[in-house]
Amino acid sequence: MALVREAYAAAQTFDKRIAKVKAHYSDSLKHMCIANSEGLLVHDTRPMVKLVCVAISEKNGKRESGYWGGGGRVGLEYFRDVLTPRRIGEEAAREAVLLLDAADAPAGEMPIVLAPGHSGVLIHEAVGHLLEADFSRKKTSVFWNKMGKRVGSPLVTIYDDPTIPSFRGSYNIDDEGTPPRKTLLIEKGVVRGLLQDKLSSRLMHGRLTGHGRRQDYSCAPIPRMANTYIAAGDDAPEDILRSVKKGFYVASLSGGQVEDSGKFTFSVSLGYLIEDGKLTAPVKQATLIGTNIDILNKIGRVGSDLEFGLQTGTCSKDGQDVPVTDGCPTLRIEKMTVGGTS
Amino acid sequence: MKKEAPTLRDLAESLVVFARTCGADEAAVSVSDGYEFNVDVRRGRIETLIEAGSRVCGLRIIKDKKTAFASSSDLAPGTLKRLVRNAVRRAELGNPDEYAGLAPLSKETVDAESLKLYDPAIAGLDSKTKIGLALTTERAALRDKRITNSYGATFASNEIRSVLAMTNGFVGEYAQTYCGLGVGLQAGDTDNRVEDSWSSSKRHFKDLESPEAIARKAVERTVRQLKPRKVKTQNVPVIFEPTQTAWLMGFLFGCITGTAVFRKATFLEGKLGQRIGNRLVTVVDDGIIPGELGSHPFDSDGQPSRRxxxxxxxxxxxxxCNHYAARKLGLKSTGNADGNGVGPNSFYLEPGTVSPKDIVAGTKRGLILIRTLGHGLNSVTGDISRGAFGLWVEDGEIAYPVSEVTISGNLGKILEGIEAVASDLEFHSPVTGPTVKVAEMTVAGE
Structure with missing residues (x-):
């Protein structure tokens, strides 16, 4: 309760334009045991901690909101050593205040630069979901017949790794008892792997990767992502930004969605206009839309600065929610449709 | 299930008494007992088959104006007593809240029987019949050669008995059923796929659309999207099909709950009594329409449902509002308490008199919105920005399908700019509305 009060107070006192704050803390400790008729008997204990803050700012009757948070499979020392409640409150308030003066987002096709970290949502939606094996087994995914084929720029290499210590999406064993492996999904633009659960791997004669996950005991395990990221490239982030004359910079994202055809969206909660290689005016929320293979081919620069997004993400599929993390270095996409109004 | 009903009621009432003896000033206990059946079939074979019973007990304890919540799926008396004792202890950790407390006992009640929420025919369906309905629906859809793949068909049914008991003397109990049948499809080759689905969901089995009708609608909704184009970025009128008006109403609901208002998380805070839309816009929340999915005799505060x-x-x-939000805002509860928050009953935009066909015919150029992708809704500002699929209209006629564009605008401006409301309101889901035409939104494409 002290943690949640600290985050609340930090946001509340950050700026006099902060009108309302909500801070939320939750933790859980899940003991699990999996036994099956093949003779498997495994146990695991999974901690989960999450502290988030939503701040609402107000100026001349106009309101905006900001969000920040953190956590993972960690202990409370995380909020002392890695991310303090104060910082969570301040960052939420900062975003809310910044948006008060933000312009309407542009509308139409333009070059995009994605900030590192948060932007992993793009990879989660555009690639991760459609390489979950059930969609390939059912041949509904646009990737079902693309194994070993080029689907994107040679700069693009993507992994899903459930073994990164203390991450929200990590686990020691998946929910079917399979030890997880760091799984190569895309290598230099070529499809190399699928995320497998037992059912799909048997039906497809594919190798288990330890991605069979379930929300809880009452749901059936299905192939899911864990910690999905695009590997770091060679470009300095400043050079990537400098290379864009006029475009849209995605600073933070709030989620996305994909359908099996590869059409996907993600929602920007804070963006900036890029003019002559520099960030200028902050802009408000907008949704971006594209088709995955088209966008993967338009990734023109990949930064050396791989970061992971906030440790607060949840992915929904077939009505089941599981914790996940996404990561991404600074990226440049040559052209994508931005759904603003101006 | 029926023979256990008195036990549920006894359990709820005894826990209320026990909470008092543990030191609670007030307590509310809800107990529900559900039975669920769900079958997914795909390409003529069963993909998943689930039969599950679930019992849940939820409680709210108030002590010294401090509130604690707890729930358990283990209804063993020892577990529940521990749950109550821990909740009373936990309540002491919180801050006192002058608005905490149960709603006063209402003099009015709604007769659960008159709402026709329970259909014994659903309990009487055997598993083979339910599986057969899903198989028949998918088979009917796959007969159309333009359909190239299937997400499968689903039949689901639920029976739930719920009891709510409170220290203010309220005890309510009712049984409800619902069932649903639907199918999802793809058309086009792998690199040019389009998809859509249709489903029917009702409280009474006889009201469910037939497998053939569901298959026909799903096929039609899917194939009409084949060979889409991307349009140029422009501002045009947007015609929302009823499935799209439904999400717009869902977004509006999130902006008019008392909870959002006291959190200042909605652009409609402070607008009570003011004009926020044009005269075509009338929106109703109704918890007492007989037989509808959104109807209940009372809410989770024990307040009677109403219109x-x-x-x-x-x-x-x-x-x-639920009771808490109403107290905080100096308003009256509207019977919308749902768990610890506020939920919709049947929440809908009242239909107009024109036909959807006439709306399209009267549109020189615009987009019929048929599907969206992504979230892109901000209740604090009312801003909307979503991925969109639609049909382009030229000179009052559908010209071609459109995909990979976005629509953006603002809910406040949409409510002011609704130009036409059609007559085609149907309660496919509790939150719904008819076809509407919005004067202008931004369609971003090339």
Whole structure:
């Protein structure tokens, strides 16, 4: 309760334009045991901690909101050593205040630069979901017949790794008892792997990767992502930004969605206009839309600065929610449709 | 299930008494007992088959104006007593809240029987019949050669008995059923796929659409999207099909709950009594329409369900509140308590008199919105920005399908700019509306 009060107070006192704050803390400790008729008997204990803050700012009757948070499979020392409640409150308030003066987002096709970290949502939606094996087994995914084929720029290499210590999406064993492996999904633009659960791997004669996950005991395990990221490239982030004359910079994202055809969206909660290689005016929320293979081919620069997004993400599929993390270095996409109004 | 009903009621009442002896000033206990059946079939074979019973007990304890919540799926008396004792202890950790407390016992009640929420025919369906319905629906859809793949068909049914008991003397109990049948499809080759689905969901089995009708609608909705184009970025009128008006109403609901208002998380805060839309806009929340999915005799505060006009010809008349939000805002509960929050009953935009066909015929150029992708809704500002699929209209006729564009605008401006409301309101889901035409939104494409 002290943690949640600290985050609340930090946001509340950050700026006099902060009108309302909500801070939320939750933790859980899940003991699990999996036994099956093949003779498997495994146990695991999974901690989960999450502290988030939503701040609402107000100026001349106009309101905006900001969000920040953190956590993972960690202990409370995380909020002392890695991310303090104060910082969570301040960052939420900062975003809310910044948006008060933000312009309407542009509308139409333009070059995009994605900030590192948060932007992993793009990879989660555009690639991760459609390489979950059930969609390939059912041949509904646009990737079902693309194994070993080029689907994107040679700069693009993507992994899903459930073994990164203390991450929200990590686990020691998946929910079917399979030890997880760091799984190569895309290598230099070529499809190399699928995320497998037992059912799909048997039906497809594919190798288990330890991605069979379930929300809880009452749901059936299905192939899911864990910690999905695009590997770091060679470009300095400043050079990537400098290379864009006029475009849209995605600073933070709030989620996305994909359908099996590869059409996907993600929602920007804070963006900036890029003019002559520099960030200028902050802009408000907008949704971006594209088709995955088209966008993967338009990734023109990949930064050396791989970061992971906030440790607060949840992915929904077939009505089941599981914790996940996404990561991404600074990226440049040559052209994508931005759904603003101006 | 029926023979266990008295036990549920006894359990709820005894826990209320026990909470008092543990030191609670007030307590509310809900107990429900559900039975669920769900079958997914795909390409003629069963993909998943689930039969599950679930019992849940939820409780709210108030002590010294401090509130604690707890729930358990283990209904063993020892577990529940521990749950109550821990909740009372946990309540002491919180801050006192002058608005905490149960709603006063209402003099009015709604007769659960008159709402026709329970269909014994659903309990009587055997598993083979339910599986057969899903198989028949998918088979009918796959008969169309333009359909190239299937997400499968689903039949689901639920029976739930719920009891709510409170220290203010309220005890309510009712049984409800619902069932649903639907199918999802793809058309086109792998690199040019389009998809859509259709489903029917009702409280009474006889009201469910037939497998053939569901298959026909799903096929039609899917194949009409084949060979889409991307349009140039422009501002045009947007015609929302009823499935799209439904999400727009869902977004509006999130903006008119008392909870959003006291959190200042909605652009409609402070607008009570003011004009927020044009005269074509009347929005109602109704918890007492017999047989509808959104109907219940009472809410989770024990308040009787009712009909509430939310927007009357453009004027915001009521926020939808549970007891807590109402107290905090100095308003009256509207019977919308749902768990610990606020939920919709049947929440809908009242239909107009024109036909959807005439709306399209009267549109020189615009987009019929048929599907969206992504979230892109911000209740604090009312801003909307979503991925969109639609049909392009030229000179009053459908010209071609459109995909990979976005639509953006603002809910406040949409409510002011609704030009036409059609007559085709149907309660496919509790939150719904007819076809509407919005004067202008931004369609971003090339």
């Amino acid at each position: 509430t006009v939310v927007i009357e010809r453009g004027v915001l008349k009521n926020y939808l």
